[in-house]
Amino acid sequence: MKACIMCGGEGTRLRPLTFDRPKPSIPIMNKPSVVHLIEHLAKEGFNEIVITIGYMAEKIEESLGDGRMFGVHIDYVYEETKLGTAGSVKNAEEYLKDEPFIIVGGDHVMDLNLRNMYRYHETNDAMVTIGLMSIDDPREFGIADMDVNNRIHRFLEKPGPGEIFSNLASTGIYMCCPEIFDWIPENQQYDFAKDLFPALMNDDRKINGMLVRGHWTDVGSAHAYREAQRWMLESLPGTSIEGNFKTKNSRIVGPLKIGNNVSVGSNSALVGPIVIGENTTIGNNVLIGPYTAIGSNCVIKDNSRILSSYIFNDVTIGNNSNASGSIIDNNTVIGKNCSMENGTVIGPRVNINDDSTIHSDVKIWPEINIKAGSRIKETIIDPEFE
Numbered sequence: 001m002k003a004c005i006m007c008g009g010e011g012t013r014l015r016p017l018t019f020d021r022p023k024p025s026i027p028i029m030n031k032p033s034v035v036h037l038i039e040h041l042a043k044e045g046f047n048e049i050v051i052t053i054g055y056m057a058e059k060i061e062e063s064l065g066d067g068r069m070f071g072v073h074i075d076y077v078y079e080e081t082k083l084g085t086a087g088s089v090k091n092a093e094e095y096l097k098d099e100p101f102i103i104v105g106g107d108h109v110m111d112l113n114l115r116n117m118y119r120y121h122e123t124n125d126a127m128v129t130i131g132l133m134s135i136d137d138p139r140e141f142g143i144a145d146m147d148v149n150n151r152i153h154r155f156l157e158k159p160g161p162g163e164i165f166s167n168l169a170s171t172g173i174y175m176c177c178p179e180i181f182d183w184i185p186e187n188q189q190y191d192f193a194k195d196l197f198p199a200l201m202n203d204d205r206k207i208n209g210m211l212v213r214g215h216w217t218d219v220g221s222a223h224a225y226r227e228a229q230r231w232m233l234e235s236l237p238g239t240s241i242e243g244n245f246k247t248k249n250s251r252i253v254g255p256l257k258i259g260n261n262v263s264v265g266s267n268s269a270l271v272g273p274i275v276i277g278e279n280t281t282i283g284n285n286v287l288i289g290p291y292t293a294i295g296s297n298c299v300i301k302d303n304s305r306i307l308s309s310y311i312f313n314d315v316t317i318g319n320n321s322n323a324s325g326s327i328i329d330n331n332t333v334i335g336k337n338c339s340m341e342n343g344t345v346i347g348p349r350v351n352i353n354d355d356s357t358i359h360s361d362v363k364i365w366p367e368i369n370i371k372a373g374s375r376i377k378e379t380i381i382d383p384e385f386e
């Protein structure tokens with residue numbers, strides 16, 4: 001079965017994490033999130049995949065290659081100018097024109113039964129079947145109203161106040177018949193939700209909805225990213241430790257996934273679910289709390305506490321510092337006695353000098369140097385990176 005993954009976007013809402021990588025390359029449990037997506041598609045039987053790429057395209061090709069290591073075949077289609085969601089898929093028409101196919105966003109993280117959805121689409125005569133989820137607050141989504149036969153009669157993108165006629169949100173997962181290509185103009189900005197669906201409905205073409213259950217999120221914001229990591233960590237099957245793990249009388253409670261060559265000093269506690277990459281060193285009296293992922297080549301020094309945080313690669317955290325509900329990007333160095341409060345997002349190559357506090361929800365752009373003893377209450381943007 002065929003799938004198309006849209007990976008062209010710039011992911012501006014996820015800055016500073018998208019300066020060095022596109023959104024689908026942000027790590028979840030130390031792997032680019034799009035790798036998890038490909039693994040899921042492969043498991044569901046979608047083994048011919050075409051990916052539309054644009055912003056930092058090479059990073060995506062680097063981690064997926066031709067798909068062989070996931071048991072699938074991947075082709076790439078490059079988007080020169082911004083074509084919108086449907087416009088970018090039109091670009092991939094030559095790979096998709098022979099049979100029904102699924103479209104997903106490159107930032108989707110899910111465990112949904114896509115095979116069922118595909119079957120359902122095949123046995124109905126709709127041009128598109130949209131995966132719908134019941135969501136309490138669907139303002140950030142397209143919303144749909146469907147009848148008892150699953151036909152969608154109304155669709156509204158990002159409803160305003162007083163316009164929320166349904167709590168069925170579009171997941172942006174679309175099962176499509178190749179005939180949709182006849183409706184999408186070439187080399188022109190064109191969108192599924194804003195252009196194609198209204199056009200099809202106006203012409204009385206059938207669009208169906210299918211209610212899906214399970215985990216699904218698009219990693220569109222730091223909040224959604226934390227949520228996606230959390231339930232991926234929750235699904236860790238047990239404890240696996242690769243070779244050369246060293247520890248002295250520390251308390252280790254699973255589930256954990258620990259890479260090669262990790263060491264933990266004495267009197268520390270690791271309370272899962274936790275994932276730690278290779279060559280990471282954890283000092284003495286360190287508490288690493290549940291729902292934490294730490295990448296490779298990190299150093300977490302004595303007496304520090306890391307709780308529900310996502311630390312990428314080559315990060316150093318000094319003595320007696322703590323991070324809670326934080327995201328810290330590659331090559332950032334944090335001094336001693338520092339505190340990263342809940343919801344902070346620290347970009348790559350940042351230096352936070354000793355005795356500093358980064359207050360909750362503050363974001364710090366790449367390569368910023370925070371002076372010792374600072375109290376940072378507002379996001380720091382570097383105009384050079386805009």
Ligand SMILES: CC(=O)N[C@H]1[C@@H](OP(=O)(O)O)O[C@H](CO)[C@@H](O)[C@@H]1O
Pocket residue numbers: 085105140141142143157169170171172191192193194218220
């Ligand atoms: C214009 C468009 O395609 N909007 C889609 C799309 O929204 P974004 O804000 O562009 O991610 O994905 C949503 C699901 O993630 C879906 O609900 C919505 O209809």
